[in-house]
Amino acid sequence: METIHLRIQDVCKSFGNLRVLNHVSLDVPQGSFTTFLGPSGCGKTTLLRTIAGFYTPDSGEIYLGNRFMNTVPSHLRNAIMVFQDYALFPHMTIEENITYGLRIRKMPKDQIQARLERTVGYLGIGNLLDRMPGQISGGQQQRVALARALIMEPELLLLDEPLSNLDAKLRINIRAELRQLQQRLKITTIYVTHDQAEALALSDRIAVMNEGKIVHYGTPQELYYHPADPFVASFIGKVNLIRGRVTQHTLEGTWVDVQNITLLVKNHFTYLQPQAEVILCVRPETVRIVRASGDREENAIPGYVTNFIFEGATIRYWVNALDQEWVVDVFDPAEVLPPDTKVFLRLKPERIHLLPGGSQK
Ligand SMILES: Nc1ncnc2c1ncn2[C@@H]1O[C@H](COP(=O)(O)OP(=O)(O)OP(=O)(O)O)[C@@H](O)[C@H]1O
Ligand SMILES: [Mg+2]
Missing domain, CATH: 3.40.50.300 (P-loop containing nucleotide triphosphate hydrolases)
Structure with missing residues (x-):
């Protein structure tokens, strides 16, 4: 102690x-x-x-x-x-x-x-x-x-x-x-x-x-x-904050609707009522960015690249998806995706943190 x-x-x-x-x-x-x-x-x-x-x-x-x-x-x-x-x-x-x-x-x-x-x-x-x-x-x-x-x-x-x-x-x-x-x-x-x-x-x-x-x-x-x-x-680090609404809880985790896309959140231990408004906190380095493809997987969000900065060890991308700008950091980037490239953002279900949304803006 x-x-x-x-x-x-x-x-x-x-x-x-x-x-x-x-x-x-x-x-x-x-x-x-x-x-x-x-x-x-x-x-x-x-x-x-x-x-x-x-x-x-x-x-x-x-x-x-x-x-x-x-x-x-x-x-x-x-x-x-x-x-x-x-x-x-x-x-x-x-x-x-x-x-x-x-x-x-x-x-x-x-x-x-x-x-x-x-x-x-x-x-x-x-x-x-x-x-x-x-x-x-x-x-x-x-x-x-x-x-x-x-x-x-x-x-x-x-x-x-x-x-x-x-x-x-x-x-x-x-x-x-x-x-x-x-x-x-x-x-x-x-x-x-x-x-x-x-x-x-x-x-x-x-x-x-x-x-x-x-x-x-x-x-x-x-x-x-x-x-x-x-x-x-x-205030601490960079974060994507996305508004959503809880739809249901299953054995897999908590399901959240964000503009008619359903996302799975795992390992969230605080109970949130179905229909509760929530804010999803997603750190830029936990998002994977992949080329547009036919097979949509769990937690894949379609969008397109708007900008990027090549920083050597990483590339920071700005991606427009779900009507908002996301920041995504890619380590050891093998290729550069230029602006307007259609992509999917993949969010790891266990790396999304949920906060009560309520009336906060
Ligand atoms: N002696 C004082 N008399 C009146 N107001 C004060 C006094 N000292 C601080 N304040 C006010 O109290 C508030 C907090 O001040 P404080 O110096 O604790 O802030 P801080 O977090 O250290 O900010 P910073 O990062 O700018 O140093 C400010 O609004 C400041 O103007
Ligand atoms: Mg001070």
């Missing part, structure tokens, strides 16, 4: 009339890497700052271990936050920057030195200690900011979009290192991003947020294959 390290229970927070956190509850396991993912303004930074103790919740509770945290001031929380702009002190050397927090705490010099060596060793920045922040690159500054946090040996590491100032390549390298470091040190880490690819690559758990609420909390795989709603489905 996982030990819960951080518990957020029914937390609300408003700024004036604006409700920014709306009944947020979340259990973060010990030693895990958890990501808050969501669009700009959804409340990610506010939630992180509330955990760090910079904001007090209007209602609800925060526990770290078994300790009730609401009334504990931020400097006594042992939760270190690294801000997006990671402001290093410009007039201090890198070493002085990194050791600042421990010097403030009046830790003995030899202990500071031991921690310094260990921390810069992890991050590979031992050769930068005598320089000033203005004399190192953006990626190096990023590592220094992380070192400054890690040297405190916090119980909880809170990272607010810490890689957002880096170029794409450096970002990917540093995030891989960050993940390795986190796993080695087993520090419970919360990471904020609006980049879904980053969230998938890094996280043990992802909390998808929208308008001050956590709309889905789960592993990257759960979110990708079984998203809680269309927002989560389209």
Whole structure:
């Protein structure tokens, strides 16, 4: 059983009339890497700052271990936050920057030195200690900011979009290192991003947020294959969302009508009433695209290619079928199907995820 390290229970927070956190509850396991993912303004930074103790919740509770945290001031929380702009002190050397927090705490010099060596060793920045922040690159500054946090040996590491100032390549390298470091040190880490690819690559758990609420909390795989709603489905990865209506259940699975084409969905465990409106979530890489042929098989939908992009290992096709545009990814493409080619899309019955349709548009 996982030990819960951080518990957020029914937390609300408003700024004036604006409700920014709306009944947020979340259990973060010990030693895990958890990501808050969501669009700009959804409340990610506010939630992180509330955990760090910079904001007090209007209602609800925060526990770290078994300790009730609401009334504990931020400097006594042992939760270190690294801000997006990671402001290093410009007039201090890198070493002085990194050791600042421990010097403030009046830790003995030899202990500071031991921690310094260990921390810069992890991050590979031992050769930068005598320089000033203005004399190192953006990626190096990023590592220094992380070192400054890690040297405190916090119980909880809170990272607010810490890689957002880096170029794409450096970002990917540093995030891989960050993940390795986190796993080695087993520090419970919360990471904020609006980049879904980053969230998938890094996280043990992802909390998808929208308008001050956590709309889905789960592993990257759960979110990708079984998203809680269309927002989560389209926020994480690419997805085709198709409206349909349940016709019947048989031993084979659930049958769904989409514009008079009947599709079979397997392994869907939530019962949906016949006649219920549903949304089918179909990932582009789960669809097969085949040349038009006479033998229509189960879950074959006729359509025609409208566009494609050749990406080397894959081709991404846009296909018009059932009066809408589908995105289909083909790996290791043997041939290219030009626009206007008549095709069939084949949907694997076990790779369609159903969501309640209701009145949502
Ligand atoms: N101190 C504050 N006073 C008033 N409103 C605030 C304050 N901080 C944040 N807000 C508002 O609360 C909402 C959530 O802000 P927050 O910074 O938590 O969003 P975010 O998810 O971190 O967004 P981003 O991805 O852009 O950083 C926004 O509408 C923001 O304008
Ligand atoms: Mg933010």
